[in-house]
Amino acid sequence: MHRTLEHAATSWKGQPVRGGSALVTVLDPRARVVVAFGLSAVVVFAGGLLVPAVGLGLACAAVWLARLDRRATVRRVLTVDLFILVMVLMLPFTTPGQVVFNVGPLAASAEGLRHAAAIALKANAVVLFSLAFMSTMEAVTLGHALARLGLPARLVEVLLFTVRYLEVIGREYKRLRAAMKARAFRPRSNLHTWRSFGYLVGMLLVRSLDRARRILAAMKCRGYTGTLHLIDAMRLQRADGFFLGLAGATAAGLVVLDLVGA
Amino acid sequence: MHIVDGALSTPVVLVGAALAAGGLAIGLRKIDADRLPEVGMLSATFFVASLIHVPLGPSSVHLILNGLVGLVLGWAAVPALFVALLLQSVFLGYGGLMVLGVNTVVIAGPAVLVHLLCGPGVRRGGPRSAAIWGGIAGVVSILLTAVFVALALAATGDAFVPAAKLVLAAHVPVMLVEGVLTAAAVVLIRKVNPTLFEPAEPGAPVLEEAEHV
Structure with missing residues (x-):
């Protein structure tokens, strides 16, 4: 307990990328922000279970490509999962519907199980997307990209x-x-x-x-008058165009998949 | 208390985003260049506070302190808390990206309300009444946060109502801790630097104050 207390304030810095450069870090920060939010939106607003599952797979692939520190990533994801554990466990028993199995006097419904699975898949996919695409840039760079x-x-x-x-x-x-x-x-x-x-x-x-x-x-x-001048040289390269195109096509594919599946 | 992505229904997420955008627009208008460092400081304090765990019974709770941030910043608390939540979700994975709006409303809404409700009491009167108002601010901000979370869950579907009740119950001890904590913080700030609770006027003479520090 005391150890976690003393270390508590140091964990904000985000993820160090192993080995310096990864496939993700050479891409333009704006492209990474757009893709992280875009893919997250497609996954979160999906109706069925298929798209969140595919999304989670894509997010895992993105984490792999970003070469994140594995232990830190697992720890972060587990924190999130502990957080939603209670809700996900309760949901099957509080949703009315077709009974799948019983635990004591409580009945778990198929609808509730499906809903709980969707939440778990979506929450994890979004966390992994943002860890892979955004936590790998410096916070200041994120600010510039958002501007x-x-x-x-x-x-x-x-x-x-x-x-x-x-x-x-x-x-x-x-x-x-x-x-x-x-x-x-x-x-x-x-x-x-x-x-x-x-x-x-x-x-x-x-x-x-x-x-x-x-x-x-x-x-x-030193002459501050109320404006911070953002000095950076963000320019979209060919790789960014390819990345954006690929991500856009993936997102479109997922939307179609969701419409067809549902 | 963060709500994760995927839990809430689309209308709830969209309403949250719209409310947060409105709050941000109002809050940003209250921030002039001179206040910018102050807002950044409070935002960072909220972020760091959420990593401080305070023992409570067999377990521990992390601080939220949105009441205190609201007391100091007023409407400017909305951008401050939004930024802290954004950084938390991007770099730590707490919360989510689509629910940022809802989470902002849940945390910053009570901050602004507490400012309107308890702000005058904290500024005026003796240290004892300031402490009481500070304590109320701490309790009420967490209560409202829990109520907002519960409402967001309940609006999503009836299946979430038990979870919403659980959220309310789980926040009762947090209210106690934050109440005591905020009261103590208010007493100390009143004693050491009461100007902190003054409503900031645009173009206040910041430089002259700084000379004495």
């Missing part, structure tokens, strides 16, 4: 500032926790612990905002 795709400039700026401060806050949090630990604080399930965490969060906010104001002052000294 180039037409997200409001202000929203992208909030994102860029957030990314910048994640590390700052994470470090500040660890410093404050270390100070508490040095004073023999051990988190337990009591009022004292919760109040101490409240003070911790309050202090985190106060210090962070002081820091934010100093940073703003420093930025103004």
Whole structure:
């Protein structure tokens, strides 16, 4: 428990790609964002079970091509699955329909089982798509890609500032926790612990905002007038065209498959 | 509390996206250049807080703190929380991509409501009443979050009603923790830097304040 607590704030950085470059990382970030959202939409809004299953297969292939760290990926996916486990397990028993089997007094229906399977397939497929296509780029690159795709400039700026401060806050949090630990604080399930965490969060906010104001002052000294100029050289290459075409054809195929299957 | 992709029906997902887009439009208009670092900081704090686990009985809960973010940011909490949720779903796989809108409404909606409801109480009055209003903000924000999740599930289908009830029940202990925590945080902030809860005016003299820090 304590180990997870101390490591908790470090896991935001996303996935390191093994071996430096993978097939996915050479592609244009905008193309990767579009494909991740597009394929996710096709899978999520599918009516039947076939398309989510095929989608999950594609997502696994994408993870393989992205050469993600296998253990980290499995851990992330398991976190999501633990999260939906209760709902997926409950669903067969709360959906009325044709009874397939009984557990004690509870009856599992075929409709409920199908629905539960669809949720599990879709949730996992989307997580794997975003881990494969998007978590492999730096968060700042994601911001630039979203800006180039037409997200409001202000929203992208909030994102860029957030990314910048994640590390700052994470470090500040660890410093404050270390100070508490040095004073023999051990988190337990009591009022004292919760109040101490409240003070911790309050202090985190106060210090962070002081820091934010100093940073703003420093930025103004360097000519900041309210616009962050995004400097990058995103250009669609031939490989991106091929990738987008392939993904588009796949998406279209899946939509047709869903319409025919349903 | 994140809802994953695939669980909700298409109309619920679309309504969530539309509401989130509206909230974002309002929130973004409240953010001028001077406030940008502050919003980024709060967004990052929400992100980090969700990775902090607090022991509770035999298990532990992670902090949500949307009430506190709402108290400090008001409507600007919507973009801040949206960005944190986007980063979480892209880099950690929490939640999903299509349900981002619903998740934003579920987390940021209570933040804004708490700001309107408890904001004045936290700003004015003595430390004791500020602590009480802070505690209310912590409890109510989680309660509303749980209610919104339950509503989204229940609107998807009757089969989800038991799951929705479970969500409500599971959030009761979280409400307790967040209430105490938010009250303590409010007391500390009031003592150390009460300007944090002041409604930010566009073009406020940020630079002069910074000199003393």
